[in-house]
Structure formats: C-alpha cells, structure tokens
Amino acid sequence: MELVVRKSDLLKELTLLQGIVERKNTIPILANVLIDAEADQISLLATDLDVGLRSRTSASVVKPGTLTLPAKKLFEIVGALPETEIRITEDKGGKSVTIAADRFESRMQTLPSSEFPTPPDASGLTFVSLPGAELKRMITHTRFAITSEDTRYFLNGAQLVLQPDSMSMVATDGHRLAFVRVAAELGTTPGDVLLPRKTLNEVARLIEDGGTIEFAQGENHLFFRTADRLLISRKIDANFPAYERVIPKSNDKRIDFDRTRLASAVKRVRLLSNERSKAVKFVMGTDQVEITSSTPEIGEAHEVLPVDYSAAAMQICFNADYVDNFLGVVETDQVQLEFKDEMSQAVMKPLGADGYEYTYVIMPMRV
16 A cells, blocks of 8 residues: 555544544554545544544555554654655565654554454434534533443433424433433424434534534444544443432522532532532522631632522532532623522523523432
C-alpha cells in the first residue's frame, strides 16, 4: 500500500479515533487503527469491541491496500509534523510501514490486518435523522449523572427516548437524576434505547456545527452516522428504571436564584466542606438563603444570598458536586430550586430555557 494524504485531513480523523482506542488492553490488535486505501480516499477504523468508529478522508492512493498501525503513536507522529503532505508506504513483506513528510521519515511496525475485528454491518437498517445540536445538548445535560459503579450496569448509560414529535434523555446514579426533553419532528415510531457512557461521549464528539446525525439500531448494536463517519456501539443488555416515578410532583416551595451568584457561592463555601461527603447546607430564611459548610478539624464557611422567599424556615443538605454539575451545564441566567421538606427529593430547573425542558432531581443528604 502507498498513499499521500494532507496532514490536516489525517490528523482530524485520528483525533476522533483517540477516544475509541483503549490505552490498556489485552488484545494487541485493538491498539491499532485499520487503514484501508482505495481510489481517492482512505478509510480508518478503530474499536475496543464495545465501541467502534469508521471514518473516511480524501487521499491520493498510489497503491491500494489494507494495513494496521499503532493508533496512539501514529496520532502523535502526525500531530508533530508540519502542515504538509504525508506519504505512507507499506514496506516489502508487509511487516513495517514508512511514514514520511518533508525531511522527516519514520518506520513503524504493523500487525496483520486479518487480525482486526470485523465490525457489524449497518446495511438494511432504517436510520432516523436526529437534530445534532439538540442531541449534543441532551448528552451534556445528562451524562454526568450516569453512575460510576460497574456493578449497577443498568445505570451505566443514559436512556434515549424517541417520539414522533420529541426526543428525551435521562440518566441517574440513584442519588440524582437528570432529564431533558426537546421538541423535534422525527416522524419515527416511539421507542427507547440505553446508550453507554462511552458511546454518548463519542456521539457528542461526532456532531459538528449543529448538523444532523442519523441513528439506527440492530439486534445487538447501535449505529450513529454522519456524512463520512459511522459510530458503532454494543447495546447494554439491561432495562432502565422507571424514572418517571422519581420526579416529585408535590414540591410546593420554590426559590429563584441568579445562576452565576449561586454557582460562585457554592464553589467558595464547598472549600471547607468535608472532603468525603462534600456536603453544603442550604438554610432557607425570610428573603435569604445561607449556604454553609463545615469540617470540624479544619473550619467552616458560609455565604448569604438574597432571594424572594416567605415560606417556613428550613434547611436542606446537598452534595456540592451534584449542585455544581447542574449549574455548570445550564445556560440561563436564573435557576429554580423546588422542594417540599428536608428529606424529600428536590428539583432544580433552568428558568427561561429556550427550546428544551430540563429537570434535575437531587436527593438531600443526611448529615
């Protein structure tokens, strides 16, 4: 195989593939990227057996062929080269590959392309077009709530729900739940699917400039497709919990906050919270909320925020990380805290959100 490709074109595709290739794996071929050259383009494929990505870019193919190269090292070499054309040549015998550009030349060992896993085929599946900007927003607003516990595999992803006129996404770790819904004329039959965390991250990276992305699901795999790229993901064989029951319907107390002021206050006060519990306390009083934290062996902190509140005095303790996660993704100037009492689920929402509905359920802490 022999080809010439622009550095910028190749680097763009290799950058996307880096999130797929695992640094530590027990199967050597999975550390490589499969490169297939023919006509006027090259196809690149990387996989960890759970998630795979195939991409294409234009190239001048002198001699067509297929080979594999170490994905991380190839990415580092291409990134270090000047903006020029790169020549990739398979040496006689097919055991090494020469990569040259300008006055630079290197030789890398290759592994047989026959050892590379064959990805599932998406042909024959029905794809539905999803609005990219809205899907990316749903991912960023929910993925932080996915559990990090491997044993709770049924919570190791976010549930995507498609309706003819909307799509929604929900994630939970049992302590908080993030739910977002957007209006979208999909024209598809209702359905839902559980998307693994890594798949969500790669889909978000795949979406460019708010364009559309096509989605289909086979018996065991999910497929996300753009013009030159196809993301393949193994399904999570599990049922997502009935999340609708978790969202409280009887919270009768509400406080509106300036989002920036609340975020800054929580970041300052949490500095003296317990490192393990990360607890911050919201003390509600007439027209004010005092945010406090304390660690007996270090000290305490508090900050008072003026608000419009006239209901009964109350205090609720939250994990500061959970509050930060919510405030870090919403874009509105104002946010609202809905609550009932000290021990029931509270809800945080953005006020004046344009084009989407976002509900964040957070469990109070017992400290």
